[in-house]
Amino acid sequence: SSLSGNKDSIYSLAMNQMGTVIVSGSTEKVLRVWDPRTCAKLMKLKGHTDNVKALLLNRDGTQCLSGSSDGTIRLWSLGQQRCIATYRVHDEGVWALQVNEAFTHVYSGGRDRKIYCTDLRNPDIRVLICEEKAPVLKMELDRSADPPPALWVATTKSSVNKWTLKGIHNFRASGDYDNDCTNPIPPLCTQPDQVIKGGASxxxxxxxxxxxxxxxxxxxxxxxxxxxxxxxxxxxxxxxxxxxxxxxxxxxxxxxxxxxxxxxxxxxxxxxxxxxxxxxxxxxxxxxxxxxxxxxxxxxxxxxxxxxxxxxxxxxxxxxxxxxxxxxxxxxxxxxxxxxxxxxxxxxxxxxxxxxxxxxxxxxxx
Incomplete structure (x- = not known):
């Protein structure tokens, strides 16, 4: 079977764990939503002004997070078929997203090399976890425990870095977070816990x-x-x-x-x-x-x-x-x-x- 409808190159794809919803993002600047069981096109979501590079769905497929080259992260309600929140965390394009199991905190990275954790319920609460040496392409949460203890990050360089998240929850509790862009706080981590070195390119x-x-x-x-x-x-x-x-x-x-x-x-x-x-x-x-x-x-x-x-x-x-x-x-x-x-x-x-x-x-x- 195939899902038709996209007119331009697809750069991001997501499916919920139950396999009832598939969402794609492309250079069309829209999100297209399908039911993979029937291959039926359900909706098209507009709002981004540039390429959609990262997508995430919650377990039941009712909410979707998207990251775009326009520098924003958007939270969508598939039931209401509209954007319900916009997060402006990064200075440049957002290329990678991860979210915790409860779908309450999003981890984001992209062209500006910074990796943030943002509270979806209170966007003013965000923590700068680290700053990579190159633009962030992909991230994976270590889900061996809840909350996640670490985050693996791949950039345009050939090495893969593991960053600890152990202090992030104390950070949130203390209220010492970045809610003032004019006076940014230093990153939570300055060096990765572990590095898997790649070959020189x-x-x-x-x-x-x-x-x-x-x-x-x-x-x-x-x-x-x-x-x-x-x-x-x-x-x-x-x-x-x-x-x-x-x-x-x-x-x-x-x-x-x-x-x-x-x-x-x-x-x-x-x-x-x-x-x-x-x-x-x-x-x-x-x-x-x-x-x-x-x-x-x-x-x-x-x-x-x-x-x-x-x-x-x-x-x-x-x-x-x-x-x-x-x-x-x-x-x-x-x-x-x-x-x-x-x-x-x-x-x-x-x-x-x-x-x-x-x-x-x-x-x-x-």
Whole structure:
């Protein structure tokens, strides 16, 4: 079954524990509500002025919390089909929400890097739990006890932090909370209780003019040297001057562009577009390859890479329908075994992920 109705990209989704209500948020700036049992569209809730990035439902599906890039948190009554409260806690977009079991306190984080706990019954009572070093993308409450003892936080950096909530209830009881934005109080926590460290992500890259090698720099300022053609890292150069390495590896050669690079995942993502992936031709000698017959043929870089990547592509199996077809398949199989796999010059690492997709981004094969 499918739930239709959204016109733009969906950025948030929530379902209550009983499985009676599903809510979606998108760049339409509205909340759409369905009954997943019948796939019926129940309502559309308007109020946000920007992308809806986070959603939460209470147990029985009567109330919904939403966080938006417009910087607000809204509490909705699904029975009344309207917004019943708006919380302006953050200076910038709200990207992540968590709520306690009783649905009385909301934990929020987002672009401003601050994580607050707000009393839904009294919005003036809010506590600044901590301030992360990067925008907050996702949060998870430790529900091993009630009230929750800790909060796990993921940001745009690669580490995951655990922040204690043990002192937050004394904080509320004492009345020492942030109800005056002109005189903000310090955060409850200054250091996380626990850190799960992630790998360094690549933040800068430069395609060398041989259109085969790339220099990258990561969040730890380490520089690395990559070979796109062989889909592998050649060398870790350490903490060296990035610009100097680019100058050092400059070659007096012209090769057309045949691939593009993306760093959104924190790793090198190479894209081959059908319009230009076969544009670059070099001699085997210039590419560092030798031919068995001693010749120096022209090689297509995009073609070589595709042949190497497809060397590991799984074979298609066809079940023969009859004896005649079985004989044909047997002959074809012998011919296939004689076909050389790969490109005959090099292999790429077998774990290299390969995705075939359309120009719009839709994945066809993986």
């Amino acid at each position: 690549i933040i800068q890259c430069h395609i060398l003019n041989d259109k085969r090698h790339i220099l990258t720099k990561d969040t730890n300022n380490n520089v690395a040297y990559w070979d796109v053609l062989k889909a592998c890292k050649v060398e870790d150069l350490g903490k060296v001057d990035f610009e100097e390495e680019i100058k050092k590896r400059f070659k007096m050669v012209y090769v057309p562009n045949w691939f593009s690079v993306d760093l959104k995942t924190g790793m090198l993502t190479i894209t081959l577009d059908e319009s230009d992936c076969f544009a670059a031709w070099v001699s085997a000698k210039d590419a560092g390859f030798s031919s068995p017959d001693g010749s120096d043929p022209k090689l297509n870089l995009g073609g070589l890479l595709l042949q190497a990547l497809l060397e590991y592509w799984p074979r298609t199996h066809i079940n023969p329908m009859d004896e005649e077809e079985n004989e044909i398949n047997h002959v074809n199989g012998e011919q296939e075994n004689r076909i050389q796999k790969g490109n005959g010059y090099f292999q790429v690492p077998p774990h290299t992920p390969v995705i075939f997709g359309e120009a719009g981004g839709r994945t066809l094969f993986r």
